[in-house]
Amino acid sequence: MTMNQKAGSEQAYRYSTRIGIYRYRLLAFALLLVVLAVVALLAGRYPSAGIANPLHLLEDALFAKVVLNVRLPRILLAITGGASLAAAGFVFQMLFANPLVEPGFLGVSQGAAFGAAAAITLFGFSALAVQVSASLFGLLALATSYWLAKRFRFGGWILRLVLSGIAVGAMFSAGLSIIKLVADPTTSLQDITFWMMGGLWNSTWKTAWSVMPVMWTALTVLFAIRWRINLLSLDERTAHAIGISVSREKSLVLFVATIATTAIISVAGLIGWVGLIIPHLARRLFGADARFALPGSMLLGALFLLACDTVGRTLLSSEIPLGVLTSLIGAVLFIIILTRPQTEAKL
Amino acid sequence: MKCAYRLDQVTYTYPMRENPAVSELDLCIPEGRTTVLLGPNGAGKSTLMDLLLRWRKPDHGSIHLFDAPLASYPKRSLGRTVSLVPQEEGARFSFTVLEYVLFGRSPYLHELASPTHADVEIAHASIMQVGIEEIAHRPITTLSGGEHQLVLLARALAQQPRVLLLDEPTSSLDPGNTAKVIRILRQLSEQGITLFFTTHDPTVAADCAHHVAMISHSELLFSGPVADALTPPLLSELYGTPMETFRHGDRLMVARVH
Helix, strand or coil, X not given: CCHHHHHHHXXXXXXXXXXXXXXXHHHHHHHHHHHHHHHHHHEECCCXXXXXXXXXXXXXXXXXXXXXXXXXXXXXXXXXXXHHHHHHHHHHHHHCCCCCCCHHHHCHHHHHHHHHHHHHHHHCCCHHHHHHHHHHHHXXXXXXXXXXXXXXXXXXXXXXXXXXXXXXXXXXXXXXXXXXXHCCCCCHHHHHHHHHCCCCCCCCHHHHHHHHHHHHHHHHHHHHCHHHHHHCCCCHHHHHHCCCCHHHHHHHHHHHHHHHHHHHHHHHCCCCCHHHHHHHHHHHHHCCCHHHHHHHHHHHHHHHHHHHHHHHHHCCCCCCCHHHHHHHHHHHHHHHHHHCCCCCCCC | CCEEEEEEEEEECCCCCCCCCEEEEEEEEECCCEEEEECCCCXXXXXXXXXXXXXXXXXXXXXXXXXXXHHHCCHHHHHHHEEEECCCCCCCCXXXXXXHHHHHHHHHCCCCCCCCHHHHHHHHHHHHHCCCHHHCCCEHHHCCHHHHHHHHHHHHHHCCCCEEEECCCCCCCCHHHHHHHHHHHHHHHHCCCEEEEECCCHHHHHHHCXXXXXXXXXXXXXXXXXXXXXCHHHHHHHHXXXXXXXXXCCEEEEEXXX
């Protein structure tokens, strides 16, 4: 063995050791998620406040019903939705080469909210109409932000993107206010208001099945191409020279991430900060390489949303809205991460 | 002389502009040799680089790469044939150097695949070749300008290209790093890789090029052996200011006349 080959295997060894550590961490978080899901199934206000004894399931048919038909779909939605929001945030940050971007920054969330409210007003609370409309307007907002950023005549690309995202988001928020103004206060206005607060309290198997397949598909696609998502964070000319079809692959990935985001928004309303903060945590724990940081982001997002939802529904006798909890905890985490050294964000 | 790239009457005009950025260019970039592209700011050097990369497509004329039309190359095989060392590249995420160099393996990997052990070995060989094995596990966000340039070079080598294109590879480097990069470029040329790069420093051309192409006002001013290119009249005409050349030992140096 020559010196070079020896050094080569040593490098490869160090690389595979690190990969091994990341794999164990992924496994550990997956186990933690399973444990938390089981605890969440047993936690609640029936039969009494607190965590119930699982043996109780066999004796009390009503309790079994509560667990299987009320808590289980809600928990699955929290897991899938959290993973989707975090994955979408991660992908947006990679594609726009900006650690401070998430779908909400580019108007996607506000567009989806507008679309959902419009559908509620026009068609009543039909799950299908709300989802389709939320997705369409989410994509429209993304396209508009992108198009505007291309046309702005000053500032760097990222600044332009954030500015156009603010403008597009504000327009859709204004549109949403107008819809609320004209909505029937006895029916659709109430639906819109409840939906806007963000939460999973009306989750049933029906709502779960109407959006989970979309999110699972999106998560599978993103997971499958996770290493390649790295390459989309490079300068476009460089990525082209490495053999990537830049616009085609970027459009596909953005489309998938946006669909995943709008799917959870359409049933759970606006849930802020998950897409911004979780990818940061994931890169801290799993490195920058999307091969591990993306699945890590999905797992952490699922854990975070499930934990917030479980606390939100069990802590007080009345439910704390999910969006309120995620924003509160997310913003605090954000401040902690950005004020600590060795931070990712460089603007 | 066999051409790696052959350009025939290539013209490119930017959208909404009247004058072409590159006009009726005929050029042969000889295979297995080092060619330097000289020209003042705005002469069309970057546009020509974009055309060679197929990042832009010519409005008129044709570009051949190893006797096949450049446009006929599938994306992957283009990525295996030609690679680019950009002048600079924003590093926003803290990939390690090895992870970053591995990106160069993508033309060899299926869309759904991640790098294999063999890819890691190849990436490491590229890292060794540019002499940055010490920093292989450092995050790219912590590197100096010189180290960063070498990482970009290593990534381009991981593509195992036949042609290496470089955007001003020495323009942001101190003399020590410049000498290092020139040494590496010479080694690569000895291995038979075709090199093509732009520079504003004709002395760098004298140090490692066999062949020089000069463009001025979107047109080819000169193309030929380095000894014929680096002459005071030609250089003075190219840059629009008096230039002189002198010898130091067996090195040719180029300087501005005040």
